[in-house]
Amino acid sequence: MTTRSETRTALDHLLTEIEHRNPAQPEFHQAAHEVLETLAPVLAARPEYAEPGLVERLVEPERQVIFRVPWQDDQGRVHVNRGFRVEFNSALGPYKGGLRFHPSVNLGVIKFLGFEQIFKNALTGLGIGGGKGGSDFDPHGRSDAEVMRFCQSFMTELHRHIGEHTDVPAGDIGVGGREIGYLFGQYRRITNRWEAGVLTGKGAGWGGSLIRPEATGYGNVLFAAAMLRERGEDLEGQTALVSGSGNVAIYTIEKLTALGANPVTCSDSSGYVVDEKGIDLDLLKQIKEVERGRVDAYAERRGSSARFVPGGSVWEVPADLALPSATQNELDENAAATLVRNGVKAVSEGANMPTTPEAVHLLQKAGVAFGPGKAANAGGVAVSALEMAQNHARTSWTAARVEEELTHIMNDIHTTCHETAERYDAPGDYVTGANIAGFERVADAMLAQGVI
Ligand code: GLU
Numbered sequence: 370m371t372t373r374s375e376t377r378t379a380l381d382h383l384l385t386e387i388e389h390r391n392p393a394q395p396e397f398h399q400a401a402h403e404v405l406e407t408l409a410p411v412l413a414a415r416p417e418y419a420e421p422g423l424v425e426r427l428v429e430p431e432r433q434v435i436f437r438v439p440w441q442d443d444q445g446r447v448h449v450n451r452g453f454r455v456e457f458n459s460a461l462g463p464y465k466g467g468l469r470f471h472p473s474v475n476l477g478v479i480k481f482l483g484f485e486q487i488f489k490n491a492l493t494g495l496g497i498g499g500g501k502g503g504s505d506f507d508p509h510g511r512s513d514a515e516v517m518r519f520c521q522s523f524m525t526e527l528h529r530h531i532g533e534h535t536d537v538p539a540g541d542i543g544v545g546g547r548e549i550g551y552l553f554g555q556y557r558r559i560t561n562r563w564e565a566g567v568l569t570g571k572g573a574g575w576g577g578s579l580i581r582p583e584a585t586g587y588g589n590v591l592f593a594a595a596m597l598r599e600r601g602e603d604l605e606g607q608t609a610l611v612s613g614s615g616n617v618a619i620y621t622i623e624k625l626t627a628l629g630a631n632p633v634t635c636s637d638s639s640g641y642v643v644d645e646k647g648i649d650l651d652l653l654k655q656i657k658e659v660e661r662g663r664v665d666a667y668a669e670r671r672g673s674s675a676r677f678v679p680g681g682s683v684w685e686v687p688a689d690l691a692l693p694s695a696t697q698n699e700l701d702e703n704a705a706a707t708l709v710r711n712g713v714k715a716v717s718e719g720a721n722m723p724t725t726p727e728a729v730h731l732l733q734k735a736g737v738a739f740g741p742g743k744a745a746n747a748g749g750v751a752v753s754a755l756e757m758a759q760n761h762a763r764t765s766w767t768a769a770r771v772e773e774e775l776t777h778i779m780n781d782i783h784t785t786c787h788e789t790a791e792r793y794d795a796p797g798d799y800v801t802g803a804n805i806a807g808f809e810r811v812a813d814a815m816l817a818q819g820v821i
Pocket of ligand 1: 465466467468537538539540541542569721746747749750751753
């Protein structure tokens with residue numbers, strides 16, 4: 370019988386090895402630490418999981434593709450970006466996960482996202498493996514024609530690696546409906562196949578699912594509501610901080626408002642907006658989705674209830690709830706201390722790994738309900754899997770049906786994480802609950818399928 374401390378020592382050795390074998394990938398190291406550090410109890414309790422090679426296989430992607438993406442801007446100048454697709458784990462289904470177009474993208478970032486995606490997708494219970502991809506291309510300030518040429522060049526290489534039964538990309542930061550349209554068009558042209566299930570996040574008129582654009586934000590609010598319910602509270606009347614102003618932030622704000630909370634902030638890399646009357650969603654959508662502008666324009670046009678704070682962080686605004694919905698490591702220890710000082714009750718991650726490990730620790734120690742992204746933001750990929758199901762059946766469901774399914778899935782994920790945490794002596798610790806529950810599902814499938 371292995372003890373928890375022996376298991377922990379073995380995991381520490383593995384973590385050191387991961388750092389040596391994957392140099393200069395701090396985000397991937399962080400994501401691996403975050404998961405492996407919570408696995409000791411389950412590895413000690415279930416000897417089959419401690420089998421040599423299982424966790425070692427889990428931390429090594431099944432396949433990693435890196436490719437050149439050359440494209441021409443509107444002046445005819447040639448640019449060369451780098452494209453990535455990391456196909457991390459397909460024990461539960463085809464690789465599934467988004468594409469991120471952002472200058473910060475590199476192999477380590479894509480690996481951290483792909484690793485997280487394995488457990489997130491397992492938690493949905495929907496038969497999807499984990500993968501992620503993207504490019505260091507910056508769509509900001511680029512014309513539609515430039516974005517189209519970039520997407521076409523990206524897909525000209527990517528198409529040979531993906532397919533409805535192989536690997537199904539979707540959106541992430543910098544990749545929304547417009548980009549998915551151009552990517553799908555190029556895939557269809559190259560392959561001469563109407564293969565609807567090869568990408569998700571498509572337009573509703575050509576194979577997309579209703580509620581997919583809303584799903585990540587809506588799902589995170591539903592997860593936050595479930596955490597509050599567990600403590601005998603609800604969203605009604607709670608002031609909420611939302612960071613970011615992309616797809617996740619926008620639909621987080623929409624759902625918070627619909628359920629009676631008051632979301633008072635949003636942000637982008639230039640700074641943040643605080644609006645004591647609650648963010649006006651029509652105005653924010655107009656600025657971000659139609660004009661593709663910056664959030665300072667929101668404050669200018671909104672009137673006296675809103676102000677723009679250049680450079681600052683939304684976490685300095687007093688509130689009951691915080692829903693980080695921008696990007697990784699955007700909520701650090703100092704920000705967490707400020708939130709706790711201001712009486713925050715729950716933090717629920719709409720983005721992937723937005724809270725630093727030190728900040729997570731501080732929040733949990735202070736008794737704040739903390740929903741980790743791989744559980745709280747799983748609604749997006751869950752509805753992607755529902756989009757695949759609709760594509761396969763050549764049908765489309767009503768918005769009400771998709772939203773009902775999404776609500777079930779998020780409540781199930783909450784219950785699974787909550788119960789798993791209790792089972793492993795960590796009541797109320799959703800990080801442990803999510804990691805162990807996701808791990809169990811993937812590990813069972815990997816053991817059943819042999820050493821591959
Ligand atoms: N990029 C989203 C995520 O982080 C969605 C992925 C998908 O729909 O495949 O989960």
